[in-house]
Amino acid sequence: MSQLEKNYSPRDFEDRIYKYWTDSGFFAPDTDSGKIPYTIVIPPPNITGQLHMGHALNNTLQDIIIRTKRMQGYAALWLPGTDHASIATEAKIVEAMKKEGLTKEDVGRENFLERAWAWNEKYGSRIVEQLKKLGCSCDWSRLRFTLDEGCSKAVDKVFVDLYEKGLVYRGERIINWCPYCRTSISDAEVEYGEKDGHFWHINYPLADGGGHLSLATTRPETMLGDTAVAVNPNDDRYKQYIGRTVILPIVNREIPIIADDYVDTEFGTGVVKITPAHDPNDFFVGQRHNLPVINIMTEDGRINQNGGEFEGLDRYEARDRIVELLKEEGFLTKTEEHRHNVGECYRCSTVVEPRVSLQWFVKMEPLAKPAIQAVKDGEIKFIPDRYSKTYFNWMENIKDWCISRQLWWGHRIPAYHCDDCGDITVSLTTPDACKCGGLLRQDEDTLDTWFSSALWPFSTLGWPENTRDLEYFYPTNVLVTAYEIIFFWVARMIFSGLYNMNKIPFDTVLIHGLVRDEIGRKMSKSLGNGSDPIDVINNYGADALRFMVTIGLSPGSDTRENSEKINAGRLFANKLWNSARFVLMNVEQDTKPEIPCTLTLEDRWILTKYNNLIAEMTANIDKYELGLGLQKIYDFIWDVFCDWYIEIVKPRLWSGGEGADSVKSLLLYILSGSLKLLHPYMPYITEELWQSLPGREGSIMVSPWPEYNAQYIYDSAADFENVIEAVRAIRNIRNEMNIPVSKKAVLYVETKQRQIFDECASVFVKLAGASEVVTGDSFDISGAVIIPTANARLLIPAGELVDTKKETERLTKERDACQKDIDFISGKLSNQSFIAKAPEKIINAEKEKLAKAQERMANIMLGIADTIDS
RNA sequence: GGAGGCAUAGCUCAGCUGGUCAGAGUGCUUGCUUGACAUGCAAGAAGUCCCCAGUUCAAGUCUGGGUGUCUCCACCA
Numbered sequence: 001m002s003q004l005e006k007n008y009s010p011r012d013f014e015d016r017i018y019k020y021w022t023d024s025g026f027f028a029p030d031t032d033s034g035k036i037p038y039t040i041v042i043p044p045p046n047i048t049g050q051l052h053m054g055h056a057l058n059n060t061l062q063d064i065i066i067r068t069k070r071m072q073g074y075a076a077l078w079l080p081g082t083d084h085a086s087i088a089t090e091a092k093i094v095e096a097m098k099k100e101g102l103t104k105e106d107v108g109r110e111n112f113l114e115r116a117w118a119w120n121e122k123y124g125s126r127i128v129e130q131l132k133k134l135g136c137s138c139d140w141s142r143l144r145f146t147l148d149e150g151c152s153k154a155v156d157k158v159f160v161d162l163y164e165k166g167l168v169y170r171g172e173r174i175i176n177w178c179p180y181c182r183t184s185i186s187d188a189e190v191e192y193g194e195k196d197g198h199f200w201h202i203n204y205p206l207a208d209g210g211g212h213l214s215l216a217t218t219r220p221e222t223m224l225g226d227t228a229v230a231v232n233p234n235d236d237r238y239k240q241y242i243g244r245t246v247i248l249p250i251v252n253r254e255i256p257i258i259a260d261d262y263v264d265t266e267f268g269t270g271v272v273k274i275t276p277a278h279d280p281n282d283f284f285v286g287q288r289h290n291l292p293v294i295n296i297m298t299e300d301g302r303i304n305q306n307g308g309e310f311e312g313l314d315r316y317e318a319r320d321r322i323v324e325l326l327k328e329e330g331f332l333t334k335t336e337e338h339r340h341n342v343g344e345c346y347r348c349s350t351v352v353e354p355r356v357s358l359q360w361f362v363k364m365e366p367l368a369k370p371a372i373q374a375v376k377d378g379e380i381k382f383i384p385d386r387y388s389k390t391y392f393n394w395m396e397n398i399k400d401w402c403i404s405r406q407l408w409w410g411h412r413i414p415a416y417h418c419d420d421c422g423d424i425t426v427s428l429t430t431p432d433a434c435k436c437g438g439l440l441r442q443d444e445d446t447l448d449t450w451f452s453s454a455l456w457p458f459s460t461l462g463w464p465e466n467t468r469d470l471e472y473f474y475p476t477n478v479l480v481t482a483y484e485i486i487f488f489w490v491a492r493m494i495f496s497g498l499y500n501m502n503k504i505p506f507d508t509v510l511i512h513g514l515v516r517d518e519i520g521r522k523m524s525k526s527l528g529n530g531s532d533p534i535d536v537i538n539n540y541g542a543d544a545l546r547f548m549v550t551i552g553l554s555p556g557s558d559t560r561e562n563s564e565k566i567n568a569g570r571l572f573a574n575k576l577w578n579s580a581r582f583v584l585m586n587v588e589q590d591t592k593p594e595i596p597c598t599l600t601l602e603d604r605w606i607l608t609k610y611n612n613l614i615a616e617m618t619a620n621i622d623k624y625e626l627g628l629g630l631q632k633i634y635d636f637i638w639d640v641f642c643d644w645y646i647e648i649v650k651p652r653l654w655s656g657g658e659g660a661d662s663v664k665s666l667l668l669y670i671l672s673g674s675l676k677l678l679h680p681y682m683p684y685i686t687e688e689l690w691q692s693l694p695g696r697e698g699s700i701m702v703s704p705w706p707e708y709n710a711q712y713i714y715d716s717a718a719d720f721e722n723v724i725e726a727v728r729a730i731r732n733i734r735n736e737m738n739i740p741v742s743k744k745a746v747l748y749v750e751t752k753q754r755q756i757f758d759e760c761a762s763v764f765v766k767l768a769g770a771s772e773v774v775t776g777d778s779f780d781i782s783g784a785v786i787i788p789t790a791n792a793r794l795l796i797p798a799g800e801l802v803d804t805k806k807e808t809e810r811l812t813k814e815r816d817a818c819q820k821d822i823d824f825i826s827g828k829l830s831n832q833s834f835i836a837k838a839p840e841k842i843i844n845a846e847k848e849k850l851a852k853a854q855e856r857m858a859n860i861m862l863g864i865a866d867t868i869d870s
Numbered sequence: 871g872g873a874g875g876c877a878u879a880g881c882u883c884a885g886c887u888g889g890u891c892a893g894a895g896u897g898c899u900u901g902c903u904u905g906a907c908a909u910g911c912a913a914g915a916a917g918u919c920c921c922c923a924g925u926u927c928a929a930g931u932c933u934g935g936g937u938g939u940c941u942c943c944a945c946c947a
Contacts, residue, residue, distance in 0.1 A: 007909070192945075199947095217947065230947095264946060272947045281947075341945060386874065393873070393943065483942080513875095518882090520940085552884050552894075557875075558941090562882060564896050567909085574909045582906035625886065631894070643911080647904095654905085728913090735913040741902065766904090767912095834927040842889050842928090849890085 004584060004692060008570070008577035010541025013688045018132055021687075026701055028139045029075040031472045038074035039476035040066055041457050041506075042138065043489070044146060046085035047120050048092050051130035053515035053523060053561055054482060056533040057549040061512060061626060062480045063136050064550065067680035068621050070137070071705040077473050078137060079460050081144035082124050086410035086449045087181055087189075087347050093119055093409070109408050116409045120145075130534060135542045135683045137701065142469075144460040146452040147411065154459035155411045155452050156428055158500060163415075163426040167363045168403075170415075170424070172293075174276075174283040175359055175402045176343065179301030179315075180350035183406040184359055186448060187399060188487045190343040190352050197342070201334035202326055204229055204273070207245040207254050213238070215271040218338060219278075220326065221319040223248060224307045225296040226255060228274040230285060233259035235270050249331040250322065251308065258289050277356045293356055299406070301353055315353065360404035360413060360445065368395045371495035379504050380494060383624055384556040387483060387511045394487050403448045410446030417441055454492035457505035474501065478508040478624075483556065486511070510624050513558035515549065520560060530561055543682035544569035550681060551634070553627030572634060573685050576678070579642045580689040583667045586653055589694050593669040595712070596662030600652075601759050603666055605720035606645045607712040609636065610670055615708040617677055626681075633678045641670060644724065651762045668693065673706045719753070722791050723760045729787045730768040730794060737785070737801055744771035748779045750859075751792035786866060788814065788859030790852045807867045815860045818853055825850045 005012070021027065029037070040062050045055060062078060070076035093115055094104060104112055124145070131138065144151060162168040175184040200220050203212040213229060229246055231238035242259045262285055263272050276286030277295040286293060296306045303310040303318045310318045326332040343352040372395050374380050375388050382388040404413060416425045420438030425431050434440050452459070457479075461470040475497070481490060490509055497505030515530070517523055523530040536545045547569025553559055595607065613636050620629035649667065652659045672693055679686040679700050690700035730747070739745075747770035749757045754775040757764075761773035779795055783802050787794040788811075828834055829846055 004906090006907080008907090192943095215947080219947090262946090267946050274947090279947075281945095343945090389874075390942070397944085487943090552882085554884070560882070562895090564882070568895055571909050575907065578907035578910085580906085585906070620886085623886070627884070628886080631884070635894085642906085646906080647911090650905090731912060732914085735901070738901080741904065741912085828927085831927060837927045838889075845890080 004577065004581040004689075006578075006581075008541075008574040008685065010543060010573070010684060011538070014133075014135075014537075014542055014684045017684050017687050018135065021137065021699065021701065022132075022140065024699060026070075026699060027078070027137045028141050029070075029077045031075065031468050033075055035073060035075040037473050038066070038069040038076045039079065039473040040077070040478055040480065041079045041460060041476055042081060043479075043481050043485070044081045044083040044144075044453065044456065045127045045131075046088055047082050047124040047127070047145075048085055048088045049127050051127060051134070051533050053530055053533055053549070055127075055131075056134060056545060057512060057515050057559070058480060058482065059131055059134055059136050060546045060549050061510065063134070063546075063683070064626050064680040065478060065480070065510075065621070065624075067137055067683060067701060068705065070701065071676065071679070071703060073704065075472075077139055077142070079142050079144070079473075079476075080128070080131070080136075080138035080140060081146070081456070081460055082127065083449065083453055084120070084145065084147040084410065086405060086407050086446060087183065087185070088449075089116060089119065090407050090409040091181060091347055104408065112408050120147075133534065133537050133542060135546065137683070142460070146449070146456070150462065150465075151452055151455070151459045152411055154455050154463055155447065156414045157464045158455060158496070159414055159447070159451075160426055160428050161500075162362060167366065168360060168426075169363065170358065170360050172356055172358050173361065173400075173402070174278075174280050174354050174356050176345075176352045177299075177355040177357070178345040178348065178350055179297075179299070179353055180348045181345060181407070182299045184357065184402055184404060185345060185352070186402050186450075188450075189346045191346045191349075192341045192343050194339055195342040197338050197340055199268075199334075199336040199338035200323060200326070200332060201269070201336070202249065203331050203333055204246040204249060204271075206241070207247050213241065213246055213257070213271045214269050214333060215273055216268045216334075216336075217273055218340060219319070220322050221303070221310075221315055222275040222278045222296070223273060223322065224251060224303065224310065224318075225275045225277045225294040226251075226253075226273045227276060227286065227291040227294060228256050228258050228289065230258050230260045230263050230272045230274050231270060232261065232263040232265045235263070235265045237270060249329065250325055258285075258291075260285050260288065278354050280354050283354075283356065295356055297353060297355060359402050360415075360443075360447075362401040362403055364398045364400050367495040367499055368398050370498045371395060371491065374494060374498060374504050380507055380509065382509045382511060384511065387486060387509070387556065390483070390486055391491060395491055401448075403451050404443075404445040405448055406444070407446050410449065411452060413443040413445050413447060415443040417443060450488055450492055453489055454496040455500070457493055457497055458501050463500070474505075475503050476506045478510050479506040480510045480512065482514060483511050484514070508624075511556050512553075513556060516558055516560045518561055518563070536566060540566050540570045541573065541684065543573050543685050546682060547572060547630070550626055550630050552631070555624060569682075572638065573682065575638055575642060576685060577689070579637065579646060580671060580675075580692065582646060583671050584692060584694075587664040587668055587694060591661075591664045591668055591694055593672045593693070594665050595669055596665050598658075598662060599666075600659075601716060601720050601723070601756065602645060602648050602763070603662075604712075604714040605717045606640065606666075606670060608714050608717035609640050610673060611708050611710070611712045613677065614673075614706045618705070618708070621680070630681050633674065633681070637674050637678070641674060645670070647767060648763050651766055675700060676703060676706055719756050720760070722753075722789065723756065723763055726787075726789050726792060726794060727763060727768045729789055730764070730770075730796070733785055733787055733796070734769055737798070739769070739798070739801065741769060744769055745796050745798065746771055747773045748781060748784070748795040748797075749773060749775045749792050750777065750779055750795065751775060752777075753791055757792065780866075782869075784866070786811065786863035788856055788863050790856045793859045793862060804867055808864060811860055811864045811867060815857070815864065818857050818860060821853045822850065822857060825853065 066076050066078040176190050178185055197218050199216050201216045203214050205212040226248055241257045244257050245254045248255055274282045274285050276283045276291050276293045294306050296303055298304045301315045303313050305311055345352055416431055418434035418438040418440055421436040423434055457476050458474055461474050463470055493505050517529040521529055544566050548566040617629045617632050649663050653663050675686040675690050687700050747764050751757055757775045764770040764773050781795050781797050783799050784795040784797045825846055
């Protein structure tokens with residue numbers, strides 16, 4: 001009755017299946033079903049983004065979990081959405097406008113935002129479509145966007161609330177400034193890299209003419225903003241200078257020599273120039289000593305009017321000119337090569353300029369405290385656990401968070417300035433006028449993108465409205481993300497959840513690694529390495545891609561993209577496809593997938609294997625050991641089901657009669673159960689095959705997850721393992737002796753367990769080249785190959801093929817190996833401390849092993865004797 | 871300067887709470903058009919589980935040290 005094509009061809013059905021799922025509404029959970037909710041919120045991809053391998057991994061893992069939970073009967077919600085990605089998107093739009101010869105300022109804020117929304121319209125849906133191709137079972141009816149009305153409301157509410165509680169403040173602080181993006185960025189957005197630079201040694205002459213102080217700098221242009229020179233108060237070399245002044249070369253400004261502990265006497269000359277406006281440490285020194293702050297740079301990294309003759313020069317041009325001048329005037333005493341770490345903007349890689357400016361900040365300490373506690377108390381668990389250390393390390397040393405950005409694309413800060421009295425009104429609604437009656441204008445700045453993503457687990461569920469979704473689905477269950485993003489996002493969601501909802505946002509953070517390219521490099525746009533997941537899907541199928549990212553995955557560690565693994569996934573899909581095809585070709589339209597009343601030995605064996613599989617896989621997925629789970633169902637389908645069970649069962653299947661009927665039922669039962677277990681991992685092929693099964697209604701994705709049933713665990717499964725062992729041994733020998741498959745021979749089996757071998761005679765006929773199986777207590781056959789196993793002696797008459805000498809050698813080797821085993825085990829068992837201290841289970845297992853080996857030894861010895869006789 | 875990961879077959883990697891753990895895929899050798907699949911089947915070769923100590927009846931598995939390698943955080947002018 002099979003209508004399946006001969007080969008697996010995912011393109012023929014993946015899109016169709018996905019449409020079927022969405023049309024049926026399976027992805028959208030019901031809040032009134034009485035089921036227990038299970039929720040995952042997606043890490044929202046940027047609207048500038050295209051699906052890359054990292055997304056493929058991240059979303060495959062989430063889909064595996066949510067599909068499993070859905071089948072297990074939870075009201076499973078996977079809530080999708082996208083991130084407006086303020087700085088990244090704005091950069092792209094600015095870039096695009098540049099091609100038209102336009103700047104932001106040319107078009108103005110309103111027009112710029114129109115362009116940005118158009119961008120979102122055009123590209124925001126692209127990544128969503130790509131997630132759909134991957135097979136993600138997100139509830140698209142609940143799709144959110146960080147800049148949509150609801151999320152914006154949440155952002156405003158949190159901002160106003162934090163402001164009112166004094167946790168958001170505005171102040172002149174030193175921040176990281178990107179001269180290319182022309183905005184402040186947070187500490188987390190700076191990336192450090194080693195760069196070659198110079199160490200310029202400069203003499204600062206003392207104002208009173210008593211010589212000079214020598215110091216070194218890597219950024220000489222900042223001297224334009226120097227307002228002091230500092231030494232360590234305990235440094236005997238310089239104690240005498242404290243309180244005196246130096247003349248700043250070139251600038252000719254007189255600045256004080258101050259004492260501060262910050263100065264390291266061991267480093268450099270022990271004298272430091274202090275530029276409070278352009279160095280974070282100097283800024284704090286300046287604060288302690290009430291030094292003036294001279295900002296010498298414009299927003300685009302040029303020297304401003306405070307730089308005198310250097311005004312208008314780019315910071316690097318200014319650096320060169322100043323070095324030149326210093327040299328000319330004799331202040332420069334030495335130039336050293338110096339390799340040091342330089343901070344760059346994480347979006348555009350421009351070297352960041354520390355700069356004092358007026359920004360909005362979130363006071364972190366009070367927020368971080370409970371967030372640290374929640375993880376310490378185990379309310380929130382990181383998997384693997386070591387990442388909680390990363391989290392603590394950051395949270396315990398956290399500095400205030402600079403949240404204002406000089407960008408247009410984002411949530412505009414709901415603060416209103418009065419030009420008359422200088423007062424600031426922070427409000428959810430646009431106020432008409434200032435308290436003083438003056439006109440108000442809204443703050444020009446927008447908020448850090450991560451301010452809105454920090455609210456994601458509840459803003460997407462409707463907060464600040466008290467919606468049914470919020471009540472039902474919050475707190476969410478597991479958050480799946482890469483370790484890269486713990487600081488940016490995970491930590492901020494935790495304190496935001498605790499602060500605004502008074503509840504943790506999720507109880508588990510499942511951390512995964514990066515997908516690297518085939519030679520282990522990080523994937524990056526500049527390298528252009530790694531392949532496009534969409535290409536992979538088109539060529540191999542989404543299921544093969546999902547297989548690739550999941551198989552062999554170990555929680556928290558990086559994986560490599562591997563074309564061999566993608567192919568392995570495709571081959572596995574093909575194998576499954578064909579096994580289903582085989583089953584469908586051999587069952588009837590009215591065959592039911594059920595366990596028949598009468599079971600043969602191999603039936604009991606596969607039922608045992610199958611039930612153990614259910615238990616193990618369910619446990620694996622519960623513990624987020626998703627790679628292990630896939631490995632198990634893979635082994636079961638390919639090795640247990642296809643290579644052994646199907647092959648064994650063929651004769652019975654074709655014999656007709658009742659035996660055939662029960663095989664058909666059981667084949668269908670195991671197949672449909674296996675499809676279910678595999679479904680979370682490879683949803684498309686399992687659905688397509690499920691739909692082909694006779695008498696099937698509905699979708700596999702809402703079918704109940706298989707349940708372990710101890711009733712179908714049989715001791716006799718071990719007997720069948722012995723049969724398998726015997727088959728393998730025979731195949732091995734036949735192969736070694738070059739006996740062609742076509743050449744059949746009678747198989748004589750000497751055993752105390754004749755019943756097992758009698759029952760399994762057909763197995764040997766089918767799989768081990770036996771023409772028939774004769775069991776008995778003892779045989780005397782001349783010219784036979786003798787194969788000893790644990791519970792039998794197998795004899796195959798092979799006539800002239802048998803080389804007595806060779807056979808004796810083979811058996812002697814086996815005897816020696818077996819003797820070694822026996823010695824080892826009995827050694828263990830005669831060790832008194834082993835007997836005294838090892839658990840009984842282990843001891844019994846060893847005893848059994850010994851008994852088995854001894855039986856085998858007896859069979860080997862008999863074999864040797866017989867071989868020599870003949 | 872701090873913190874952490876990794877080191878297991880030629881290659882890419884699994885191995886949960888110490889005891890059927892020495893595994894998978896791929897590659898290699900050999901033999902097969904066995905009525906689902908040659909995108910397949912069968913058999914085989916191949917590993918001091920990085921090194922040295924320690925804990926234990928028992929150590930790829932736990933502890934300490936070493937070597938190699940990768941990453942994160944901080945950033946000293």
